[in-house]
Structure formats: C-alpha cells, structure tokens
Amino acid sequence: GQQVMQIPQYQHVQEGEDFTTYCNSSTTLSNIQWYKQRPGGHPVFLIQLVKSGEVKKQKRLTFQFGEAKKNSSLHITATQTTDVGTYFCAGPSDGNKLVFGAGTILRVKS
C-alpha cells in the first residue's frame, strides 16, 4: 500500500540552529498536510499544500511541496524551545484516506 516516509526520525539541535524534516511518498499526492504534536499533547494542524512546487511560510516555518508532488519539507529557521515536539506529514492514500508519516521528533537545547 501507499506509504509516507519521514526523515529524520529524531533531531536534537541547539537553540538558534535551523531544522528541516522531509516527507516522501511512494505515490503522487493530491495534497499534503503538516501537523505538530507537543510533548504530552495532541496533533495540531499546521498547513496544507496543494499545488506542485508550492511554498508557504508561517513566521519561521517554511513548507514546500515538491514539483512531482511526491515529497515535501518543513524548515524551521532559528529554532526556539517552543518548537519542540513531533512534526507529522500526512497525505491521501490510494484508498482515499489520510496516511500519516511516523513523524520527526525535534528537541531544542537552550
């Protein structure tokens, strides 16, 4: 079945450093969604990308959707301790349901 893979699984950065997580799908996606889950919390929707090559920004977060619509990335500039958590991507599967990646855990050292 369709898979959504995320790398890295885990990243530990110094506060102020940049961070990037990558999401790859085995099939072309009609759209991709990103979620953030704080430690002890629940996933919260961040953004949805729909168009090939689309780039969207939310303050220090930059989201990209690949030209082939099979991959996506989330880049955080100058990380802060409030950025800690797990970042998930999710895309529609062949069976017309949302499939989540395993997530990238971000830890920030202050």
Place this chain on the structure above:
Amino acid sequence: ETGVTQTPRHLVMGMTNKKSLKCEQHLGHNAMYWYKQSAKKPLELMFVYSLEERVENNSVPSRFSPECPNSSHLFLHLHTLQPEDSALYLCASSQDGHLSTQYFGPGTRLTVL
C-alpha cells in the same frame, strides 16, 4: 483548543474490565475518527464515521467497538483488552471525509494491566 473533547484523559483498566471512551466535537463537522498512537509507531487509523455511518474499519480487533449516536459524539467501547492495547487513543473530526484537515482531541492515555 476545545473544539474536540475527550473523556477520560487517563484510564487504567484490567484485562477483564469493560470501559468506554467518549469524544465530543463542537465544530459542526460531519466526520469523526478514532486513532491509536503507540510509542515509536505512526498514527493508526482505527475507525471512521461519516454522517454517523461507519465507513472505515481498519481490521481492528472486535474487543474495540465504536459507536456514533450522532454527528457530535463518538464512543469507543473497550472489553477484554490486552496489555499491548495500552496507548494514546485520539479522537478527531473533520468537515468532510477522510482527506479534510483533522482536528484532534487531547486523547485518552490508556493503560491495560
């Protein structure tokens, strides 16, 4: 973020107990979901209800039994669970079907002894 509420927030139960998880959404959405989140595993979709009808059951064991009495409420009835069922159970809702943005509740942390 009180659009989707879940009770209880924590639950400890023995393998012979029967308990129920409750979810309520105040967003006027038409679809509701149960997910299981275990350590080091991706979110696992368990059940999907759209307009109160079950449209997806991802081969979940029968010891988990969902109920959706109306579009705002969703239950997960639990009986004779196993220790490996210990996990965070998340409820979510969306405006339409599977592909819409998911709004998650805070989850129920379940421990099966």
